[in-house]
Amino acid sequence: MSDMTPKPGPHIWLIRHGETEWSKSGQHTGTTDIALTEQGRRQASALASLLAGQTFDLVLTSPMQRAIETCRLAGLGDKAQIEPELHEWNYGIYEGRKTADIREQAPDWSVWTSPIPDGENAAQVGARAQALIDRLLSRDVSSIALFSHAHFLRTLAAVWATSEPSLGAHLALDTAAVSVLGFEREVRAIVKWNLQP
Structure with missing residues (x-):
């Protein structure tokens, strides 16, 4: 008698890029193609041992150099393909600004709930994120690594687990952190979150 157990879905590894000057200062970094700091390069290199197995x-x-360099330093650059949909949130008029500064003009402003003129909303x-998930699930693969950015990866995990982007507000994600999405039986789950090498 053949085993009729359905094939488990893929595990999707989410890897946030290493530190940049703007991630260090808390500036929203969407479309600005900023490089890793020296600390960010060390963080990215430390990922190699975590991902080696x-x-x-x-x-x-993501097409941004901070993600590409993190991928390379983590040891996976030779296998990587650029995926435009992995780019960070477009912060529009808030690009390069800190939340505290934005709230001086717009009290209670949040990337998760507020309008973002000239940019993307949640x-x-x-x-x-849902379109990317649908494409990934249509592939015949069991393990996927995505190198991207904090707000986009938080949104992706939220949509994966609940279809609600706003859950991402509750998923803190450090620079050069690794998270894993997968399945608990047939139910989509966040398997690991915000691991540091």
């Missing part, structure tokens, strides 16, 4: 069928990275980023 994994075999990835697919490695995708629903738009959530739709982008």
Whole structure:
């Protein structure tokens, strides 16, 4: 008698890029293509030992240099493909600004709930994340690595688990942190979150 157990879905590893000057200062970094700091390069290199025991069928990275360099220093640059949908949230008029500064003009402002003129709102980023999830689930792969950015990866995990982008507000994600999405039986789950090498 053949085993009729359905094949488990893929594990999707989310890897946030290492530190940049703007991530260190708390400035929103969406479309600005900023480099890793020296500390960010050390963080990215430290990821190599954490990821070395994994075999990835697919490695995708944001087109931004901070994600590409993190991927390279983590030892997966030779397998990586650029995936435009992994780019960070477009912060529009708030690009390069800190939340505290924005709130001087817009009290209670939050990237998760407030309008973002000339940029993307949470629903738009959530739709982008869902489209990427749908594409990844259509692939015949069991292990995927995604190198991307804090707000986008938080949104992706939120959409994966609940279809609600706003859950991302509750998922803190450090620089050069690793998280894993997968399944608990047939239910999508956040398997690991915000691991440091």
